[in-house]
Each structure stands twice: as C-alpha cells, then as structure tokens.
Amino acid sequence: MFLSRCPLSHTRSGTAGSEAPATGETSLGDSLGTFRRQQDILTPAELAGMSVDIVGAGALGGAILLCLCKMGFGITNTLTVTDFDRCEAHNLPTQWFRPSDVLMDQAKVDALAEMVGWVCDRPITTACDRFRxxxxxxxxxxxxxxxDSLRERQLIWNNLRNREDVQLLVDARMGAEVLEIHCLDPRPSRRGTTRPAGPGTREFYEESLARPDEAFQEPCTHRGILYTTLGAAALVGSILRAHAREEDYPRHLVFDFRNFILLAHGEGHGETQF
Incomplete structure (x- = not known):
C-alpha cells in the first residue's frame, strides 16, 4: 500500500514549516522594486483577487508556476498547486526538482515549492492529492x-462544469512538440453568452474531450523536451496577463514548435495562422 508522507495541504516558501505571509505582504525581493520594469505591462496590484489553482506539478505545471511567480503572482493573490505524484529519475530533464529529491522520494509539489522559494522567495500552497x-x-x-491525460481532464471537467467559483479555465496540453491551449469561462450561468459551439464555449471544449483515444499518442522517447514547456508557460502567462487587464486573448491556440506554426482563434482574433 502506498502511504503519502506529505500532508494533504500546506503552504511552503522554501523552508519546511514556514508560514505564508498575509496576502499583500511582500518578500525582500518584492520590496526592492522588482517589478518596476514591467509596470506598464502588468503589476502585482492588478492581480489582487485573481488567485490561481495549478493542477499538475510536472514539466508543464512547474514551468507555468515559475513563470507566474516571476510575473508577480502570489503577492496579492494565492497560488495553489495540486499533484499526487512523486519525483522520479526519468522526469529530471524536464521537471523542476533535483536528483536529491528523487533519492528522497519527495512529493513533486514539495520539491516545486522549494524551487519557487529559492528563485522567487514566494510562498505557494500545495496539496499532495489528486485534484478532482x-x-x-x-x-x-x-x-x-x-x-497527463484527456481521461483525467474529463473527470475533472465533469465536476468543474457545475461550479460557479471558477471564472477562467485554462487547459494546456502538450504532446511532444505540439501545444494546445483551451480557455473558457466554465460557469453554468455563463452558458450561451458566447458564440455557439465556438472557441471559448463549453460545447467546443467538451468536443475536444470527447475522444481521448485520439489524443496525442507519442512513443516514450518522443514525449517531451524542456523548451516546449517553457514556450507553453510563456503563452499561458500572456493569456493571464490579458485576462487580468480585461483584454482580448485567443480562446483556442495550437503551436507546433518543430514547424514554427501558430494557430490562434477566438475572441478578438477570428482565426489566424502565423
């Protein structure tokens, strides 16, 4: 029987047992004018109340978390990361932990929280559990x-689709060198307020979940490399910046890293290929 050694939910900032500062308090790094050079692009003050749950602490989730922390998330809002998995050797080239974390059978969320503490001095809330x-x-x-899978997304969506507290769902999918991102407001009360069956609607998103067996299927040696997750994190960060400033952003985006092809369509974009 597998017994998790980490508590189901706790807050970390790089030091075991440390308490998170109250929302709005700043770390030493944040108090030194860290964000002056991006103040015309995005400021931490604009993120107040825009707390983020990241589901998955692997290559993609870790890259997104680090990107958001460096952008200023986690100062005036809360960052929560949920994952039940533990650090393994085959994850080292693309994920955000050390060989010593593998040797200690460290939970991915704990290793990720320590990494964020080192590079951002920012507390995050972690849950060593399966998000449902x-x-x-x-x-x-x-x-x-x-x-990792469309089947897992289906199970999560079956519950999220009935909630009113989630205002933006960003589903980032990576298959080898192809990235796909879906963005939508999943609240039942918002159903029918967007173009029927178009990007950003529940119908469009549910269609993308309908055939999990047809999802990205890659051999074990062709599943991922670091630069793709870094690129994915940049695009997710850009989407959240636009959302915070109430600007338009694509509701469906596909990027082929190998062939340098970007397809974006949705609100304010129509359908555009670069």
Missing part, C-alpha cells in the same frame, strides 16, 4: 490544467 474538481474549498477563480 469537486473540492469543498473555493477554487480559482483561475484554474490551469496541466495533467
């Missing part, structure tokens, strides 16, 4: 899915 979307706590209002 029916958690009793308040979620989001932003939820980012960075899980």
């Amino acid at each position: 979307g029916d958690e009793s706590r308040r979620l989001g209002p932003v939820v980012i899915l960075a899980v």
Whole structure:
C-alpha cells in the first residue's frame, strides 16, 4: 500500500514549516522594486483577487508556476498547486526538482515549492492529492490544467462544469512538440453568452474531450523536451496577463514548435495562422 508522507495541504516558501505571509505582504525581493520594469505591462496590484489553482506539478505545471511567480503572482493573490505524484529519475530533464529529491522520494509539489522559494522567495500552497474538481474549498477563480491525460481532464471537467467559483479555465496540453491551449469561462450561468459551439464555449471544449483515444499518442522517447514547456508557460502567462487587464486573448491556440506554426482563434482574433 502506498502511504503519502506529505500532508494533504500546506503552504511552503522554501523552508519546511514556514508560514505564508498575509496576502499583500511582500518578500525582500518584492520590496526592492522588482517589478518596476514591467509596470506598464502588468503589476502585482492588478492581480489582487485573481488567485490561481495549478493542477499538475510536472514539466508543464512547474514551468507555468515559475513563470507566474516571476510575473508577480502570489503577492496579492494565492497560488495553489495540486499533484499526487512523486519525483522520479526519468522526469529530471524536464521537471523542476533535483536528483536529491528523487533519492528522497519527495512529493513533486514539495520539491516545486522549494524551487519557487529559492528563485522567487514566494510562498505557494500545495496539496499532495489528486485534484478532482469537486473540492469543498473555493477554487480559482483561475484554474490551469496541466495533467497527463484527456481521461483525467474529463473527470475533472465533469465536476468543474457545475461550479460557479471558477471564472477562467485554462487547459494546456502538450504532446511532444505540439501545444494546445483551451480557455473558457466554465460557469453554468455563463452558458450561451458566447458564440455557439465556438472557441471559448463549453460545447467546443467538451468536443475536444470527447475522444481521448485520439489524443496525442507519442512513443516514450518522443514525449517531451524542456523548451516546449517553457514556450507553453510563456503563452499561458500572456493569456493571464490579458485576462487580468480585461483584454482580448485567443480562446483556442495550437503551436507546433518543430514547424514554427501558430494557430490562434477566438475572441478578438477570428482565426489566424502565423
């Protein structure tokens, strides 16, 4: 029987047992004018109340978390990462932990929290558990899915689709060198307020979940490399910046890293290929 050695939910900032500062308090790094050079692009003050749940602490979830922390998330809002998995050797080239974390059988969320503490001095809340979307706590209002399979996304969506607290769902999917991102407001009360069956609607998203057996199927030696997850994190960060500033952003985006092809369509974009 597998027994997790990590508590189901706790807050980390790089030091075991440390307490998170109250929302709005700043670390030493944040108090030194860290964000002056991006103040016309995005400031931490604009993120107040825009808390984020990241589901998955692997290559993609870790890259997204680091990107958001460096952008200023986690100062005036809360960052929560949920994953039940533990650090393994085959993850080292693409994921955000050390060989010593593998030797200690460290939970990925704990290793990720320590990494964020070192490079950002920023507390995050972690849950060493499987995210199901029916958690009793308040979620989001932003939820980012960075899980391994469409089947897992289906299970989560079956619960999220009935909640009113999640205002933006960002589903980032990576298959080898192809990235796909879906963005939508999943609240039942918002159904029918967007173009029927178009990008950003529940119908469009559910269609993308309908055939899990037809999803990205790659051999074990062609599943991922670091630069693709870094690129994915950059695009997710850009989407959240636009969302915070109430600007338009694509509701469906596909990027082929190998062939340098970007397809984006949705609100304010129509359908555009670069």
